[in-house]
Amino acid sequence: MDRKARPGVVRRVFSAVWRAIDRFRQLSLNLLFLAVVAFLVAGWLAARPTPLPAEAALLIAPNGQLVEQRSVRNPLSVLQGGDGIHQVLLRDVVDAIRAAAGDARIKALVIETDSLAGAGLSKLQEIAAAVADFRKAGKKVYVHGKNFNQVQYHLAAQADEVFVSPDGYVFLSGFARYPTYFKGLFDQAGVKMQIFRVGTYKSFVEPYTRSDMSPEDREATRDYLDAAWRTYQADIAAARPKAAAGLARYVSEAPALLAEAGGDTARMALKAGLVDGLKTADEWRDFLKERVGASDDARGYKHVDMATYISRVRDETPQASDHIGIVVAQGAIVDGEQPSGVVGGDTVAGLIRQAREDKSIKAVVLRVDSPGGSATASEVIRRELELTRKAGKPVIVSMGSVAASGGYWISMAADEVWAGPATLTGSIGIFAMVPDLSGPMGKLGLAVDGVGTSALASGLDPRRPLDPQVASVLQQSIEFGYKRFIELVGKNRRMDVAAVDQVAQGRVWLGSQAKEKGLVDKLGGLDEAVKAAATRAGLKDYDVSYVEKPLSPRDQLLAKLLDNGEDTEGAKTRLSPVEATLARIRNELAGLALWNDPGATYLHCLCEAP
Template sequence: MAGALAAMFIFIFVVFGFFMLLIMGAANSKPDRPDSVVLSLDLNSEFSDQAPTGGFAAFAQTPGFIDLLTKIKAAETDDTVKGIFIRGAFVGTGSSRAEELREALHDFRDSGKFVIAHTQGTMGISGPSAYWSIAAADEIWIQPGSDLVVPGVTFETEFLKGLFEKIDVTPEIYPFYEYKNAPNSYNETSYTEPHRRAMTELAESLWSTALEEIASDRGLDKATVEAALESGPIPAEDAISQKLLDKSGYPEEASNAALERAGNDAQMLDLVSYMPPSLPVRAPMVAVVGGEGAVVTGGATGGSPFSSPAGFASDQISQAILDAGNNDKVKAIVFRVDSPGGSPVAADQIWNAIERVQAKGKPVVVSMGSLAASGGYYVSAGADYIVANRSTITGSIGIFGGKFAIAGAFNKLGITFDTISVGGEFADAYGVDTFTPEQEATVKASLKRGYDRFLNIVAEGRGMTYDEVHEVARGRVWSGQDALDKGLVDELGTFLDAIEKAKELGGIEADVTPRLVYYPNRPTGLEALESLFGVSSETVEAAAMLSRIAGDDRMQALVEELSVMDAVNAGEAQAMGPRLRAN
């Protein structure tokens, strides 16, 4: 035992010393900035929408996607930065990210700088985003022998009714209303007609947006681009002759071409490591509050030490909004929302925080990321201004709830239940048996009240009547483009456009660059390191073994599905968007 304890303390001392040497070395090494820099961005790297707040990612100060956008914006006025070299994604970036990156690259080029991109081809399951995200480059290179593959938009939804029938589980999940499609995963074996209609129109909107923007970037006709991309894999030489691409070459040849274009002695600098010139100390402040993932009640939950993305916990996010509102130096708040929804109770708490800071005269602008659906729209509805990308998936204004009656499944195993219940008809409503007719009516009445509150909040925030909101709600999802037409958002634009709108509402002059301050506070490398030492060796080993499995999209969807089922079975209503997997 003494030997084991000694070994443990020695290990902690050595590891701590190693990290301290790294930190001191980084602090003491201040290399001179080259006179000529080409920023590099590898889109195959994984970035959360917002910067991680824990784990090794926070210790390494890994930026979020929105940080990359602000770095590109700052580089426009940095004389040492001559251009950007992009390694195109092999799998895809997501439609909304492709759209935001495209706009940032256009602004960067408009400042007189260049963008060169390279692709090694794309996978046929990745959708149009891999190509879409680099179409705005001055030059696009492709590796010889590769095919350009730009498939359309596909949604994949899992349906569990057949499984439940086999194991004798009865889902009693009630949606409000017919377009609230998340419960279809439990109640159906395939798409219902409203579900299919909503998903088809959404996919058509996203595909049309991609085609329009790609055609514009390449100087081609939309119909020509559509015919070419829908024909299937295109050999590199054919893609160049059709002007979808510009040159053939390997990645190092393309990067060397970027350095040559930048001039003598130019060097590559990873955009992740790029530090823009400092702003004046007295620069006006705009607060950025970020919420990413499922909206949940309470405080932020701990994550893996290897990956801890920003959370959307109601206590944490509402307090961040209130803290930003209480800072007199903050002129306006940008609330970045990237969420499929979750608990309406949690969403209501965050909505209330926005109401409170607005009452103090602090404007709030919402920037919608790839998803701001259901509970993600709930938290956005009261903002002074809502900015969404054309390909943002939003709306899904509605809720669902109920339970899974599991008595039959246990009976198959020889397990039976008997119940003694005191406290009225509803006391055992969320037991293992199915609802009684009276209990079902009570649950539905409660859900209807939740739906009505949701709609009234949207109506108040958007200046609409209940009936007008109900017409575009009923659980239906919309693209950002369609949401603008329906009055659910105010402007089509990116995170950077939301910053500009916040400047306007906060009284900051248009030609002034504000200092962005982030809430909740982003931990320093030392703060993140300190939190890591609370992790046991068993946790580290388990996380290392499971990290690859946990990173799979379908595994993440299953875990999220189980968490929703658990919440529903506990009697909590859900404002969650439809169950789907989009490319």
């Protein structure tokens, strides 16, 4: 019987090597396959939401400034000490509290205010309304702070029980407005500001042309600040009746009351009924463990933070087919395309157009939080809203902390205008301001000379004094602009133009005053405005969607690197007094760089929300 010849040594070696390689290949592929499966399973498990603890507290601890829309911060500015305050979306806070009111998983609301850096009174009132609804649902609200400033205390006062640290304080001071005046600086530099305006109370130009507050601005400012302070006190008295009687004295006689408390500021607040007790951080934790229940590790209390909760709630909420679209206009109004935090005329107009053309959006709410700016950009936005109404979609304006001058102009294309009682609005006036830099250029040995085919050819060249003919054109344009403004208001508000002029002239009003004078339709927050939009659109089942410009990849990266969120550990939430002062002056001067109106005409209010 023949036997096959045995393979040679070389062949056997190569065969063995090949089999080893093949087995290694198979093993590697199997391991890779298993790794992919494990990765997918791990991803699936990670994507599954961790169940919220039953009967837990919702923790609201805002870290930064309450805003309508986050802006991506400039990294260079942050390094220089400016623009470094974190931002917290007002809508997240309000939505979380309102959702928790009807959520069986949430039994209490815990608020810690230490990192709240700032908020307008109107924003605080919207949160207060949500907290009131939470309490009406039969759930308790507890607040603690190391200290409470005026903004923080308005939020704290809405609770069932308020505690401050034994070495803390409640600092209430009333409202003030002290602008920086640059005329002396400009005089030293040789800069001249050439002003054209209409409106007795139109004070925006005054910091560049005066060294003090004008009598008209002083009158108007005192009027709205006094009204705002009365509103603040009424809010506190309504939330904490035990503090009502002594609230005014707490501010006006602070030195005497502090002396009665032996210099103990926390005891002074307790005696005034502003807080219910004094608790250290560990005592506060023990208190919450007793009221809410201990966490699984027994080191803290059972709770869920706001960011986790609102994200979960929004994921759980079924989506309706019809939407109310919200477009946010926050910041100075500037011509062209602009990033979030600045109201770009073309940008916001494009978002309104997008909402109008979206068939799922049945009504549009414009949320305005702006002191105004470019007249040209303001009209671009207003016109787009007007076209939206003509297309058959209801348009509602909801005013935030400030909706004045240009912010009021863009509101004049709405079916309804809603304002908060403490919103600053009005400032119906217009101005142009053209710098003359020939003085400082001369000091530097620089000269400008040449020829033109007419006196108007040099235009608004800041290197040369303004030609009288150009000045005449500007003044006539401003007067026409004011006439058009009051006519626009008269038409939209169904008021006689003469009656509009009486409440215009650049004067600022609180929302409650504006309602009395016919400048707004109703008082209420964003939630009420959305409901009004739904009513006009005939909707009962709908979702609210924000129509916003998507962040570019660069801005998304910056947002992550600089972390605009409210949950960052150790985040900077408050500037020191010196930092705040320097940042304020820098921002006031930097604001001039935003002035890019093609006709150099502006609808801008020099007003800050109380």
